[in-house]
Amino acid sequence: MTLEPPLPVPDDDSLDAATSALVDGVATPEEAALVAASPDGAARLAALQAVSEAVGRPGPAQDPAAADRALAAALAAFDTAALDTAGTDQAPGEEREDAPVLAPRVGSPGSVRWLPRLGAVAAALVLLVGLAVLTVDLLGRAGDPGTATSDDVAAAPTSPAAGRPGGTEGATAMARAEAAEVIDGGAFGNETAVEAIALRAGAAFDSPPVPSPAAATTLPADLQRCVKAGPSTVSEKVGAPLYQAEGTFQGIPAVAIAYQRDGDPPRLLLVLNRNDCSLLERTPF
Amino acid sequence: MNLAGGPLTADPDEATLAAARGGDRRALDDLLRRHQPRLWAVCRRLTGSDADADDAAQNALIAIVRALPSFDGRSRFGTWAYRIAVNASLDELRRRRRRADPGLPGDTDVSGSSGEPLGPEPVATTLNPESAALTVDVDAALRRLPPDFRAAVVLRDLCGLDYAEIAEILEVPAGTVRSRISRGRSALAPLLSAGNSDDAPRRPTS
Numbered sequence: 027m028t029l030e031p032p033l034p035v036p037d038d039d040s041l042d043a044a045t046s047a048l049v050d051g052v053a054t055p056e057e058a059a060l061v062a063a064s065p066d067g068a069a070r071l072a073a074l075q076a077v078s079e080a081v082g083r084p085g086p087a088q089d090p091a092a093a094d095r096a097l098a099a100a101l102a103a104f105d106t107a108a109l110d111t112a113g114t115d116q117a118p119g120e121e122r123e124d125a126p127v128l129a130p131r132v133g134s135p136g137s138v139r140w141l142p143r144l145g146a147v148a149a150a151l152v153l154l155v156g157l158a159v160l161t162v163d164l165l166g167r168a169g170d171p172g173t174a175t176s177d178d179v180a181a182a183p184t185s186p187a188a189g190r191p192g193g194t195e196g197a198t199a200m201a202r203a204e205a206a207e208v209i210d211g212g213a214f215g216n217e218t219a220v221e222a223i224a225l226r227a228g229a230a231f232d233s234p235p236v237p238s239p240a241a242a243t244t245l246p247a248d249l250q251r252c253v254k255a256g257p258s259t260v261s262e263k264v265g266a267p268l269y270q271a272e273g274t275f276q277g278i279p280a281v282a283i284a285y286q287r288d289g290d291p292p293r294l295l296l297v298l299n300r301n302d303c304s305l306l307e308r309t310p311f
Numbered sequence: 312m313n314l315a316g317g318p319l320t321a322d323p324d325e326a327t328l329a330a331a332r333g334g335d336r337r338a339l340d341d342l343l344r345r346h347q348p349r350l351w352a353v354c355r356r357l358t359g360s361d362a363d364a365d366d367a368a369q370n371a372l373i374a375i376v377r378a379l380p381s382f383d384g385r386s387r388f389g390t391w392a393y394r395i396a397v398n399a400s401l402d403e404l405r406r407r408r409r410r411a412d413p414g415l416p417g418d419t420d421v422s423g424s425s426g427e428p429l430g431p432e433p434v435a436t437t438l439n440p441e442s443a444a445l446t447v448d449v450d451a452a453l454r455r456l457p458p459d460f461r462a463a464v465v466l467r468d469l470c471g472l473d474y475a476e477i478a479e480i481l482e483v484p485a486g487t488v489r490s491r492i493s494r495g496r497s498a499l500a501p502l503l504s505a506g507n508s509d510d511a512p513r514r515p516t517s
Contacts, residue, residue, distance in 0.1 A: 033455040033498045038490055046493035050467065076504035077496045080449050081468035088351045092365045100343055100372035104336065258373045261365050276409065304402060307409060
């Protein structure tokens with residue numbers, strides 16, 4: 027394919043400006059007189075009128091299926107926001123800073139069944155933490171009386187989310203349970219090609235890194251937002267997030283998130299602007 | 312074609328908008344369906360491709376939903392929605408440029424742009440103006456126009472917005488809008504008027 031050069035844009039010209047204003051019906055009497063007095067006036071008026079009519083002609087209509095997908099994605103965003111704000115005083119559409127890492131897309135298959143299952147997992151984790159605390163407390167009392175009391179244990183924060191607005195042990199446990207399903211790719215440095223990030227992600231899937239205890243915490247709020255927002259930045263339907271990494275892409279602070287997708291290859295890597303979660307680049311891999 | 316739907320009066324979306332902002336999903340559905348075709352049409356003209364327009368329009372709809380609580384009603388909902396669609400289209404063009412091979416002639420910005428780091432889109436010369444549909448000719452011509460000028464011309468001639476509304480959408484003075492429309496039309500004239508002839512008098516270019 028050969029390429030044509032860009033159109034040269036003319037300098038400001040009083041006759042063209044007056045003629046264009048005439049086309050739009052906003053010309054002053056002086057501008058109308060200028061066009062009328064010019065030998066080129068009538069030809070310019072016809073030419074610019076033709077341009078205006080050509081650009082104003084309706085183009086092709088959108089594929090109905092694509093239109094439906096777009097509408098469904100927008101309504102899903104509304105539903106997700108409504109879910110996020112349920113029980114709070116937030117307006118629909120506002121993002122919650124401490125939303126779970128893998129908040130489900132409403133309307134996605136299994137999303138209704140997903141909540142009770144995670145709730146059960148969270149409850150089990152809370153129960154396990156409670157038992158562990160109780161055991162430590164009892165052992166502490168038996169081995170070294172006075173070093174720890176049940177009041178101390180009860181007052182101590184049990185998670186990074188404790189004490190944050192909306193942060194609860196259950197939410198943290200839920201986020202931890204979810205985070206365990208996502209490969210933490212760490213930092214990818216300063217990349218300029220999405221393919222390089224996809225290669226790193228592919229390698230991580232081939233030999234997943236061993237999760238460290240420190241990794242099993244909630245993600246920063248901005249990353250949570252991007253993990254949630256990722257699917258809505260593309261028209262293709264994607265599934266659960268599988269991988270996330272942080273870095274700089276073409277000089278922009280970015281997060282790379284891989285999602286399941288239907289098709290071959292089976293994963294879609296999105297590189298999102300970390301500041302606003304807008305899509306910077308994408309590639310299936 | 313005028314997509315604006317009339318002069319600047321009371322916002323025809325007012326009631327539906329209020330219901331949607333109150334959490335009425337059906338009202339939101341109605342609101343988005345009402346505006347979706349014209350938003351896609353703008354995205355289509357600005358991006359020049361169905362696929363990019365699909366992505367841009369979807370991103371715009373989602374952005375509208377997310378920003379709805381912060382919509383202050385100072386402009387008409389339609390104008391506000393156009394602004395989001397234009398920004399989504401420009402974002403899509405930036406992404407397309409990043410995906411394109413480096414070193415394309417269209418990668419450099421042209422004079423006359425307002426500092427927007429976007430140049431005109433490359434266009435295949437294999438396109439035969441004689442046989443191609445007119446819509447393709449318009450798309451091809453628009454793609455060669457710097458996006459700042461393209462957006463102004465499209466918002467005026469496709470959407471029928473007045474200069475003040477376009478100025479609000481593009482966040483530039485109305486005088487700049489007037490200039491961009493005039494210069495953009497003049498640049499397009501040799502391609503889109505009188506059977507693509509070069510009969511129309513040419514103006515000096517910067």
